[in-house]
Amino acid sequence: MHSRICYFVVHGVVKRVIAVGGRRIASLNIILERLESFQGVLRLNKLQDLNLYPNEFTEFPSLGGLPSLTSLDLASNFLKNSNNFEELTTLSNLEVLKLGNNLITSEIASSIARLTSLKTLSLADNKLNGLWPVERMCKLKNLEELDLSACGLEGKLPPCLCNLTSIRSLELSKNNFNGTIPSTLFFSLKSLEYVSLSENLFEGLFSFSSLANNSILVVFKLASHNNLLRVETEIPRPLPIEFCKLNELRYVDLSHNNIGPTIPPCANMLSLNYLHLQRNDFRETIPIFISKACSLVTLDMRDNKLSGGIPKRITSVSNLRILLLKGNNLDGLIPIHLCQLKNISILDLSHNHFSGSIPPCLKDITFGWRRTLDGPFSIKDQNRSLFVNSYKTQLPIKALDYYLEYYTFYEAEGVGFLTKSRYETYMGNVLYFMSGIDLSCNNLTGQVPSEIGNLSWIITLNLSYNQLTGVIPETFSNLKQIQSLDLSHNRLSGQIPSQLIELTFLSFFKVSYNNLSGRTPQRQAQFATFDKSSYEGNIFLCGEPRRNVVPTLTIMLHRL
Known part of the structure; x- marks a missing residue:
């Protein structure tokens, strides 16, 4: 049997259709202008896979003439409640149902609960509300993948979830679930590979001992939304020994859980790719286990209470791309051995107590120039049917991609980073193109190394709120990709290099509150967009958009 490409014609217009099969069309991927155009599809009674994402349907289409359907994708439409929901119950062979990013409410739950063959179900980003829709889903004993994120669900997690013994992926994040997480929830879910309960309203204690039977768990996300959830720990509060037995973990997010002050040395991090431990009251030094990871x-350990310096053992983590240590009590020099981590693209050491000069060897770090899509910011395992995305709004759970020979398990990484004076979250493939250094709010002194100008691929550079002296290096004109440059609140002197007007991507520029003098750069290209806030606090600086003449000695003395 040979695969072939077919075309579906609607009112004389050729629409996009992918057909797989021989004599009979088995799979359709269609974009229609209106629901009436769908009627012709109903004659395809052998159709198995139907993809109607994304269209502009406001009503659920009649599906009674498609008894052979095994996969249906109606994500990213404008579907609301409909009498046609009941027709879902006629699709007794349906295994994959994707209805994410619509306007569906809880009335659909009764119909879905009767689809006993379902293995994959996504209702993410709808308006289910309440709790009973989840209780209905508990009847789907064959479910392997369930995504009910961002659905407005509330109440306590129903104990019946433990009946989903075939479940491999459980996504319940961004809801309003409250109360404690049942200690027995995961005991019978031995096939779990992915679980996310982040951004809910849980409180009380969660114990890793409840994951004792989940030996193949790959992704675990329990970032707290209200800071009332606590991970149960032992005296003196390290993570419990059960954490050390999760040998397959590759993605862990336990942010905002007050786990500190330490992490057990036994932690098995050999397979771990992404570790988020922001705001957990960790103290002492950067954990020893990092050298084994x-x-x-x-590595995200922002907003803890880590002290001391950056240890040399961190150089053993040669694959590290993102190092976030903002908001700790780290001190001493920024060590030269940090420059051995040549693959780093995002480095955030801001809001610490580092002193001394900026190492010129930072020029030896990648910071974006190796932009090959080699998969460092996602987990992809071949020959798995699971397809989970951490920011899923439109992407499907199961990758029904007819151009691939296998399905993939996918978990996209996401990190927050200050750029253009605001925090942005960069996710998935965007991280391939994001790079930056943030050394702001420390006690750094000395001159800005001219070698930093060799970082031609860097997007963001923030050296503000330090005690840096000397001139702005002319080599900064080589930062051809830079979009955000903040040198404010230092003691820099001399002129602003006129060559900076060559930075055609620069959209945020700030050198305020230094000791700069001379004329501001010509108001052309990107520099025509910067207002006086970019230059204020430099009394010897003249030119637009500040002023046209250097202030006289009398005026300066008056200001003093």
């Missing part, structure tokens, strides 16, 4: 791509 040779596969680590992201």
